[in-house]
Amino acid sequence: PPRKAAPVENKLPCSLEELFSGSKRKMRISRNVLDPSGKTKNVEEILTIDIKPGWKKGTKITFPEKGHEQPNIIPSDLIFVIEEKPHGIYKRDGNDLVVNRRISLVDALAGTTISLPTLDGRTLTIPVTDVIKPGYEMVVPKEGMPIAKEPGNKGNLRIKFDVKFPSRLTAEQKSSLRQVLGE
Amino acid sequence: PPRKAAPVENKLPCSLEELFSGSKRKMRISRNVLDPSGKTKNVEEILTIDIKPGWKKGTKITFPEKGHEQPNIIPSDLIFVIEEKPHGIYKRDGNDLVVNRRISLVDALAGTTISLPTLDGRTLTIPVTDVIKPGYEMVVPKEGMPIAKEPGNKGNLRIKFDVKFPSRLTAEQKSSLRQVLGE
Known part of the structure; x- marks a missing residue:
């Protein structure tokens, strides 16, 4: 043969x-x-x-x-x-999409809204109301990658937060913070 | 022989x-x-x-x-x-001593004083005035282990900080924080 x-x-x-x-x-x-x-x-x-x-x-x-x-x-x-190909915003992890987001301490504590462009051109608007601790990972269900073997189903979008602390605070800010956050 | x-x-x-x-x-x-x-x-x-x-x-x-x-x-x-032998507070890293210290967010921002017992029975009192970011490592010179080959000389004490965030905040606290920390 x-x-x-x-x-x-x-x-x-x-x-x-x-x-x-x-x-x-x-x-x-x-x-x-x-x-x-x-x-x-x-x-x-x-x-x-x-x-x-x-x-x-x-x-x-x-x-x-x-x-x-x-x-x-x-x-x-x-x-x-x-x-x-590497993507500017997202990393793929299996069926999930992972994005790192650095937010200010005040937004981490007092809340904020995250805007993210999806891979199919929509804009996700995600309200954040929980206190965000450094390293916290927020999961947005079904906004990950499509699952090839389960048509219509998708993985999750995972937002990993990093919290940017202020470099310095004035004496007035420190004393107000002590009042607001309690001892 | x-x-x-x-x-x-x-x-x-x-x-x-x-x-x-x-x-x-x-x-x-x-x-x-x-x-x-x-x-x-x-x-x-x-x-x-x-x-x-x-x-x-x-x-x-x-x-x-x-x-x-x-x-x-x-x-x-x-x-x-x-x-x-393992120690209750310190880990040794070469000539340095390393200690982990978890502090509240308010202490991390508004300042605090750290007390630590030394291995020879003294008490170190360390004022913290800088803003402590999570993962920040403070170095206290010459409070580590003695250096056997350099009599009188010592390594450093390194304090690794972890910042404990509040689990939740009231709407009043959030709005005050936004005022104090600015936008």
Whole structure:
């Protein structure tokens, strides 16, 4: 039986937005094919990859036998491997999205509203009324990545808070704080 | 030449107080010795170990040939290896002493005074006037462990702060805080 050439892997870097909403990527490839007379010629082909919402890095898309044709050898499979491009705001953690947010001490104590752009172009407005302790993680359900195997379902959005303390306070501020926060 | 028995190691657990101030430890050992006629008899001996201020775990004190006597063999050396017992307040980090201190948010902001017992029985009183951010490390020079090789010199005391936030605040407290800390 004719042997088959080893598969060829290519990286396919995708933005989190693509992996969130899905996208169609057209890949132009160049390969050698054999015409009926056995002569080699180079052709270009367009392969379409249908990226599904929720795909993770490491997902492989295989185009069977799309490698170069050579006499007496089955052409290799052509494989694309999904990679995640770094995102400016979010990190992906499985099905969750994670974002770091630094807020002032006064907002951490007295409350604030967090605005975040979603990966599909909406704006989330999240009221914060609990006291935010440093390192506190707020979970916004179902605002994470789509789950590829559970259509319609999503992971969570996790907001990790860091609290920025004032560098110095006046004697008046200190004495007022002692009054307000009690001893 | 007669062979020598392999050395025997014993652990010598010491408190941080002993390693700070130094101490004399008397160790009672029991060993076989040969009398002039070649007969074995068991004797007890007291060995004195002079623990120097600043000794570290792993320091070895060797008593040459204090193992059991046997015919035609040089007795083994007897070795004591300093270990540090855990301390209720301090951890040792090289020549430094490290202590964790959890303070309230109001003390972190408005200032406080820290009292700490030293390993030689004094009480340190440390005024805190800077704003303490979570994870802040305050260094008190020369209140760490003695440095064995530099008599009179000491490492630092490092106080690591954790800030306890209030669990909840009233609407009045929140609005006062916004006034005091500004926007």
